[in-house]
């Protein structure tokens with residue numbers, strides 16, 4: 001049994017802005033189920049949604065900040081979560097990283113540097129809990145300074161740093177190094193410096209004992225200029241210590257046979273029941289109730305990464321086809337507006353929901369026939385796995401975790417019952433439209449389509465095997 005301190009800025013359902021929160025909830029649960037002694041540590045934002053007992057654990061002082069640590073559990077689990085409460089810095093409601101205008105909070109460097117320093121104090125048991133981890137597992141830039149700071153400690157725990165998305169690096173002006181009181185030894189071109197800026201993510205990449213990312217394909221991609229954002233050289237240099245482990249999904253949360261958010265439960269033996277969810281979804285989003293046209297779903301942050309611009313470009317052609325689209329997402333204002341304009345032009349074809357809505361997300365997975373995920377890059381991606389579990393055929397671009405989790409429908413993969421989706425290569429609207437047309441053609445053949453659905457629903461995306469790979473990695477250090 002290992003003692004693991006799991007450091008993250010998001011844990012579902014306490015706080016979530018994206019897939020990071022899902023992973024940082026499911027992986028700790030899976031590791032705990034495998035018998036590990038684990039604590040998750042995260043900031044206590046005002047918008048944190050705790051349920052049940054939250055009690056004071058200890059306090060500490062760093063610079064002139066008084067910090068309290070509270071203990072609770074991740075809801076519906078026995079996983080202990082330690083909440084770092086520093087009201088001086090974490091006093092803003094809403095999104096953990098961005099203000100209401102969508103701009104990063106001005107003191108993000110200070111906020112997450114302090115969080116990292118607290119995590120280091122806990123990792124070295126300087127808070128006297130009589131609990132010192134063997135492994136400190138950090139996630140994304142918000143925790144990137146932890147491996148760097150720990151590298152200076154004697155008798156330190158081993159460190160693992162997981163990259164969930166290279167696009168977010170935590171880059172700050174050089175002045176931060178001084179105002180954050182970071183040790184001078186870390187400030188050099190092999191350390192935290194990145195072209196004259198302070199890079200949090202580089203702390204994780206340069207100093208941790210092992211680096212992981214969330215799919216084998218993405219592990220290769222980030223060693224190339226197109227995906228590495230200037231860190232491809234360092235990643236290639238550390239490639240012996242870099243491994244891709246595909247995320248699992250929470251198979252209780254995402255189970256069409258038990259899902260409380262959908263109108264009719266179904267499984268691989270009762271696939272015909274899925275159409276009731278389609279009708280319910282069409283009613284809910286004010287599209288004509290019609291079982292004969294394929295209903296496309298899309299759930300995503302509306303940002304360029306997700307290929308939303310390609311979808312917008314395709315929409316005028318898509319509406320000429322017998323199909324419907326329901327989209328759920330929010331993000332860049334320009335995408336939100338363009339999508340809403342198109343929905344006003346084609347109210348019988350396109351339904352746009354600019355909100356964050358977990359419950360509608362479940363109904364879309366259950367009710368849609370096809371799921372669109374044309375990402376420019378996708379470290380792992382979750383919705384393509386949820387879709388397969390719900391018998392909703394994903395259309396994905398061949399990148400990152402999408403390439404690793406979806407099997408393209410070709411004569412061979414249909415023959416050996418492995419086809420689960422539709423894959424296209426080039427990141428442009430024409431290629432996406434071709435894939436959409438392929439999906440329409442396949443959909444028109446009921447037997448083929450049903451076989452693809454069955455193949456998809458049989459896939460095992462549970463966390464167990466991924467958690468076992470992480471355990472093997474911990475053991476290998």
Ligand code: ADP
Nearest residue numbers: 018019300301329355356357358361381382383
């Ligand atoms: P990323 O982490 O890059 O946003 P992922 O596919 O890994 O992408 O995870 C996204 C998660 O956030 C999924 O669980 C998805 O269902 C959810 N999600 C994104 N936007 C919304 C929304 N508007 N409403 C509900 N869930 C959403």
